[in-house]
Amino acid sequence: MRVLMTGHLGYIGTVAVPFFQEGGHEVVGCDTDLYRACTFGPDVGAAGRIRNLGLDIRDLTPDHLSGFDVVVHYGGIPNDPLGDLDPEVTMQINTEATVSLAKAAKQAGVPRFIFSSSCSNYGAAGDTFLDEDGAFNPVTAYGRSKVAAEQGLAPLADARFSPVFMRSATAFGVSPRLRFDLVINNLTAWAVATGDILLKSDGTPWRAVVHIEDIARAFRAVAEAPRDLVHLQAFNVGATSENYQILELARMVEEVVPGTKVRFAEGAGPDLRCYRVNCDKLARTFPHAKPRWTARMGVEQLYEAFRNHGVSKEEFEGPRFQRKAHVLGNIASGTLTSELRWAPQQEAKVA
Numbered sequence: 170m171r172v173l174m175t176g177h178l179g180y181i182g183t184v185a186v187p188f189f190q191e192g193g194h195e196v197v198g199c200d201t202d203l204y205r206a207c208t209f210g211p212d213v214g215a216a217g218r219i220r221n222l223g224l225d226i227r228d229l230t231p232d233h234l235s236g237f238d239v240v241v242h243y244g245g246i247p248n249d250p251l252g253d254l255d256p257e258v259t260m261q262i263n264t265e266a267t268v269s270l271a272k273a274a275k276q277a278g279v280p281r282f283i284f285s286s287s288c289s290n291y292g293a294a295g296d297t298f299l300d301e302d303g304a305f306n307p308v309t310a311y312g313r314s315k316v317a318a319e320q321g322l323a324p325l326a327d328a329r330f331s332p333v334f335m336r337s338a339t340a341f342g343v344s345p346r347l348r349f350d351l352v353i354n355n356l357t358a359w360a361v362a363t364g365d366i367l368l369k370s371d372g373t374p375w376r377a378v379v380h381i382e383d384i385a386r387a388f389r390a391v392a393e394a395p396r397d398l399v400h401l402q403a404f405n406v407g408a409t410s411e412n413y414q415i416l417e418l419a420r421m422v423e424e425v426v427p428g429t430k431v432r433f434a435e436g437a438g439p440d441l442r443c444y445r446v447n448c449d450k451l452a453r454t455f456p457h458a459k460p461r462w463t464a465r466m467g468v469e470q471l472y473e474a475f476r477n478h479g480v481s482k483e484e485f486e487g488p489r490f491q492r493k494a495h496v497l498g499n500i501a502s503g504t505l506t507s508e509l510r511w512a513p514q515q516e517a518k519v520a
């Protein structure tokens with residue numbers, strides 16, 4: 170199968186590329202490499218060796234898409250802090266560009282479009298379990314942009330074109346493009362770097378979490394599945410057993426990283442984002458792609474990586490592994506425009 174993967178140089182994409190390749194698929198990437206200075210370890214591995222169209226997803230046309238069997242769409246603004254920077258740009262990239270990319274794919278005859286949506290669509294949902302029919306209640310610009318993208322994609326579905334909505338839980342795990350702005354990664358890195366596990370909320374909100382390898386496994390299963398299993402379907406990507414209150418995750422880190430202690434940041438209060446998700450549909454539809462990682466295994470994996478690689482407080486708090494800080498730094502230095510496009514002299518370094 171020929172796969173066009175947007176965002177293949179990101180946190181999830183760099184892990185997904187070898188997963189798809191192991192399945193015998195040819196992967197071509199499309200990423201402007203916003204985080205080119207943010208590699209954890211020596212290099213980005215297989216994702217750095219495939220062809221990269223190197224274009225902004227806002228600029229893709231049907232000509233770029235012809236000949237592919239599936240588009241796997243990871244590219245875009247990945248979380249709440251970045252999404253809040255400029256909600257209009259977030260909407261432009263996550264919603265408008267996603268829908269126009271899907272239209273271009275459909276026009277080029279690509280039959281399947283797998284959209285990396287999010288459980289953030291459910292937003293403030295309290296503590297009842299939500300399956301894919303759960304009501305949307307996004308509380309951030311990021312969540313709203315993903316909901317609007319799903320709503321823009323659905324009407325494109327027809328006999329020739331199948332959009333699929335992959336609502337991933339909050340990701341964790343080691344990647345060549347590791348991020349510290351995700352709860353499990355953040356708590357573990359903070360613990361290793363400082364000896365403290367710092368909670369910025371009161372620890373009560375629920376979060377569903379999923380390892381990035383399990384996300385990649387689910388996406389590949391959907392790419393390979395017969396059309397009638399996935400056509401216009403939504404899947405919560407994770408495991409129903411992997412819903413935790415933030416304080417539970419913090420206690421887990423306390424157990425794994427010796428000599429550490431949970432602490433609450435000054436003014437830590439409730440967090441609006443709170444949801445528990447039922448992911449049984451994914452496991453039921455694709456038993457071979459059931460998540461294999463637990464949060465506990467992820468903390469252990471991260472702890473091991475931080476022990477081998479080392480992680481300092483400066484690095485942890487700095488722009489290398491925090492996407493918002495990284496983007497803000499590049500905008501301030503003029504290398505990136507406020508619309509998150511590279512300044513002309515940088516653009517040449519992408520492809």
Ligand SMILES: NC(=O)c1ccc[n+]([C@@H]2O[C@H](COP(=O)([O-])OP(=O)(O)OC[C@H]3O[C@@H](n4cnc5c(N)ncnc54)[C@H](O)[C@@H]3O)[C@@H](O)[C@H]2O)c1
Nearest residue numbers: 176178179180181201202203225226244245247285337340
């Ligand atoms: N990480 C999570 O917890 C999580 C959870 C649910 C959904 N998702 C979704 O999965 C996708 C991938 O997430 P991630 O954590 O790997 O994000 P990431 O930020 O690490 O990677 C996104 C990649 O997209 C590229 N990109 C951004 N804007 C672009 C543009 N306009 N044109 C071309 N390339 C562009 C970036 O350079 C980056 O390499 C995102 O859509 C995100 O919303 C992530």
